[in-house]
Amino acid sequence: MNGTLGGTNSDFVPVLGLSKAQGEELLEKLEAGETLTVTVAVEGAEVSESTSHNVIATKKPDKEKDSGQIVIVGAHHDSVEGAPGANDDASGTATTLELARVLSDIPNDTELRFITFGAEENGLLGSYAYVDTLTEDEIGRTVGMFQLDMVGSRDAGKLTMFTVDGKANIVTDLGSGVGARLSEKVNYGKEGRSDHVPFSEVGVPAALFIHSPTEPWYHTPEDTIDKISKAKLQEVAEIVGAAVYLIAHEDTPPVKKTKAGPKKGFFNQFESSQQETE
Ligand SMILES: [Zn+2]
Structure with missing residues (x-):
């Protein structure tokens, strides 16, 4: 609270x-x-200022093939007092790091930004501060924001994507399209409460990836690494990684920044281009 x-x-x-x-x-x-x-009676309270940090890694596109587009993968690295935060949100932070590693050597025509935010639990302070630094031009070129928050608990429900308005967008369309191919269809719903919110508020198609319903250890001292499922982490990493790949790889066409998501045949085109490279 x-x-x-x-x-x-x-x-x-x-x-x-x-x-x-x-x-x-x-x-x-x-x-x-x-x-x-x-x-x-309140004892020992203090009002003080402290500093939090966002950690940002950028992979610029190939100069000759720059589509002008930007895609963002995010998570938050802070936790609440008393909770170790293995699932909330070391799971998303670890997955973001792994995706940065895996995608670091793809030939990309889209700028990739991997960001872990600070002070999420204090009211999305890190992500609001980051969005504040973006120019109108950057916001216009950002076609998708994938937020990974609580993506590894063995005791939570199924992978779900949440948008602020509850409507599908390019991020959820890619997530469900890729999910259906890799494991199972990923449903979406309406929820704020994570770092996708500030992006959504400025018009960037954004979604929160999370397992729902959440585990009973949420925000408790029991949110520890022994309850993390490697299989769940892997599933999320593969779905989000493949979705980002579809936007960013040189061999795939640029996506339209529409709420409706990619056109019919978008995935087929990817399949044929992949077959060619094989
Ligand atoms: Zn969280």
């Missing part, structure tokens, strides 16, 4: 967390007809 007991802030309602047992005790008294007055 991003509530605050600090200074006045019109964006937040003051929020206090307490245990279920404490809540039930209060509820019992209320139900018994008691009028309750609650006071809160």
